[in-house]
Amino acid sequence: MEMRVAYFDCFAGISGDMILGALLDLGLPPEVLDEGWRMLGLQGVKLRTKKVDRGGLTGTQVVLESRQKTVIRKYGEMREIIRGSNLPKGIKGASLKILERLARVEAKIHGVRIEEVHFHEIGGIDTLVDVVGSTLGVDYFAWDKVISSPLPLGRGWVEAAHGCLPLPAPATVELLQGVPIIPARLEGETVTPTGAAILTSLASGFDLLPEMVVKGVGYGAGTRDPAGTPNLLRIIHGAAQEEKEEGIWILEADIDDMSPEFFPYLNQLLLREGALDASQIPIQMKKGRPGFTIRVLSSASQREKLAQILLKESTTLGVRMYRAERLILSREQREVETKYGIIRIKVAFDKEGKIANIMPEYESCLQAAQRKGVPLKEVYQEALAEMRKIEK
Template identity: 45%
Template sequence: MKIAYFDCFSGASGDMILGALIDAGLSARRLREELEKLRIPGVQLKVKRVLKGGIAATRVSVEGRSERHHRHLDELLKIIDRSRIEPEVKEKSREIFEKIASVEGEIHQKPAGEIHFHEIGGLDSIVDIVGSVWGVSQMGIDEIHVSKVNVGGGFVQCEHGTLPVPAPATLALMKGKPLYSSGVERELLTPTGAALLTSLASHFGPMPVMRVERVGYGAGRDDLPHPNLLRLMIGTSQGEPERERVTIIETNIDDMNPQFYDFLMERLFEMEVREVFLTPILMKKSRPATLLTVICRPEKLSSVTRFLIRETTTLGLRWREEERSCAEREMVNLQTRYGKIRFKLAQWEGKVVNLSPEYEDCRKLALERKVPLKDVYEEAKRVAIIVKKEYEKALPQRPR
């Protein structure tokens, strides 16, 4: 499994996250092409190499002109909705903006729709958020871990006046996460940075055991006594199976066309939920119904709930949080006498526990070769037994 670790020894901001992704290998050219789909005239993404504390890094900034000093949440969401960016990136970006506006609204006693965003009329926030969400997806990162975060100290000037660091919105967004201050008098963690980290990451704490393959440094704007950088490490998980906290969303449906479930499941998987399944149940007065269950990361609760209320006939949902452990999985292509087949390779505590062929590949070969599907599947199982033994020999032995 490909994982990423954000080392926040100098906090984090939207531009630092983007810079770290680019420094770790994300194509700046492709990022600009994707951001052009937002159709924001006059706004440019500037990328340059800099030195911070003697360490080479990538500095990202958003430049341009805007006739507006600020934009409200609804205006920014309209820009995202009318854009041509990928649907899952749209959904995640909306979720992050709504999260920021929600905490700002609570703090300043305003409806979320009245919260406004600054910095080139809030357009830099769109670039940072949409660009980071798209970048993580493009890098193929399955899971994100974040260190304890240095928030800085002192005070920061904003439209509301002089606020303590961390800013109230930043602190609200980071509830339950490990924070500290090195004593430097500067705002190191911004609300946008906090919203991105808490929305994209599933773990906060020590660095996981991993085989590091790429390292990127995103540069902050200011020069500080320490290197003002956000370090990103990307690699493959090598540690013990970790527990993952997930949200279980359920609803009973007894009055919807059952043909709709295929569409619902397809859309939910596009939203990157962990699992969707249907269970036949009997409700009161022995009415037959369907229990729709969705397993997703906790931060997807609001977007999945909104989707189910909009797309199904349900009048309400229930949810709970649980923990689960999963084997490490990857797809491998193996040659059989009928052709290549993709296999799902699962490992647990460093040992191969399963190597199963993909049904669709077996079905396709059976149709192409005009042979029974069971013959293709038996051949796949034969190859799996041989390859599994080879994998077990090649894997390093775990210390006792």
Template identity: 40%
Template sequence: MKAAYFDCFSGISGDMVLGALVDAGLDLGQLESELRRLNLTGYHIRTEETERGGIRATQLKVTVAEEQKERNLNDICEIIEKSSLRTSVKIKSKQVFLRLAKAEAKIHGKATEQIHFHEVGAVDALVDVVGAVIALQELGIEKVYASQVHVGTGFVKCSHGLLPLPAPATTELLRGVPIYSTGIRKELTTPTGAAILTTLCDEFGEMPSMQVEKIGYGAGSRELPLPNLLRVFIGNCPCQYEQDKVVVLETNMDDMNPQFYEHIMESLFHKGAKDVFLTPVYMKKNRPGILLSIIASSDKTGELLEVLFKETTTLGVRISEEKMRRMLKREGKIINTSYGEVKVKLSFIDGKLRDIAPEYDECKRIAEQYQLPIREAYDRVKKEAIEKTTEENAGRWKKHSGQ
């Protein structure tokens, strides 16, 4: 799996991201060609080789050549949507801007639609954000990691007056991300840089095991007491787990007919829940109740909430922030047994077959058809499945599952 690790020892900004990726081998001409799909005018990109703290680096500069009109989130999204960019680039780019606008809106107590991007900064931000998404795709990056993020301290002057550092929007964007400061009284991490990083990064922490192929250094514009650089490592990571991002919806209930639980769970699965489970709990006044938990992708939240509010007695639902979920690689398979065709689930670890598990519904059918205890039906099917699984089959299944 090809991955990128951003080492944010001197913070992060949008131009530093692009500078680092160009320095790591991104073709600048290809980047400019893709950015022209935005149909934006009045800007120019150039790079220059520079040095920070004795380390050679690439500095990317966006020069805005003409006055630009003020743009809000809807304007930015419209520019992206009307462009001829790849759909995947459009989606990710809009996610970054939405995250940025939400942070600004929360800080200033406004709706996201009311947030305006600076006339010149809007073009800068478009190039930085869309450019970063394009760059990662052009380099074939499948997963993004990042270190803890260095932030500055002190104050910065802006249209609102003096603001503390890190800027309020930056701190909002970095909520849940490991950050630190060494007391440098400069803005090290910008809102745009934080929005790009927190939207596109899959995991923060120590550098993962990686066979490094390329290293890039993107230079910031200021001279600092430390090298003002963003370093990116690009290489291959051994991938033994699958992963996705999920949210967890939870609600406590103590006043609902338990006979309804099965229908509710089926309705939630029908609307896209990945898992649904019930946990006995004691609630206020020692009343026995049920904790209903749902694991799902964030885009299913609205439909699942609709089921909960329509089908249950709950008055409120807790929703976690998006979390990383890791899983063993797995694959469904149909095998021939003495009981006919049976669905089984194969799991892999380190590219090797770990286990074979017959599906419950299949075992239930066999148990009823052959008058067997279900445990015996399960054991018999599993034994036959294991016997039929040769090393050749395991290798073939491994290949088909993309491992």
């Protein structure tokens, strides 16, 4: 199944106006945003767009033109504008979530209640336009997943209502907790609080460029035009094949310092929590020490949980994870009547529908052997023999 993916490539940083510029450059119709401003009740608001050069690359820059006479800076005022608007429920909810994250951060930084927050640095119509416009754009493209690159943070100082603030801005740092960051090539503010709030609310992860077929690219330009560096946000729109549940991942960890008593417990725990298989392979590690590779086969949906179990329940400091292909025979479960009772049998078929393998189930054979007081191998052989009679 094809999945629509957006990758926010923030090589120069991100801000609210850069997001809008990139969305428009990617093909977002301006009419979608104009209708959004109308549903918000913002009269006389218009985004003017122009193509600009940034470091030899062309991008779209947006400039807000507003005839609004009312100055809006309080969080409560912005919240009520969105709540009372005619925006679709999903857009309204996403926009309120972003705005609340900004307000909670500001309240924490300045030591006030959230209702007392004034957006001195990021207030005004600009914030509403950036937040609501971004959610409208993401909704228009109907992406199933939004991923971002690690964010580059520049250093320096910025003038604010409370005086000079260090860069990255305190609000930005608070919003980026848990997000991978890297040093920026540019001096100054590269990630704004509004850009950070929007991206961390919309993105499901921060990683390298994912595998996909590129369908479109949009560049949003920042206000500054520093020499030698294109001050642009790039959004790459693409299609990826959604991972199927039967897709297999291999998780591995090499261990030479764990008590042997823990291995059976760990193996059973992994299987109980969804591992397709779990095994321990003897290996020789550094300095000739004997050790084991714990190998776990996992579906895509279970790999993160199983990796955390390995990290928590073993002595390993890391887990390798990689995808693998496997060929699976179609199979079904049958029952066969034997002198030891009914035994469950797994029967596998090749691509032509012929029987390729017959395997009595271990637990079923074990229970029969214990119940009848006979060797396990006799039950196993009897079940195979009866099954082969039926197949003839």
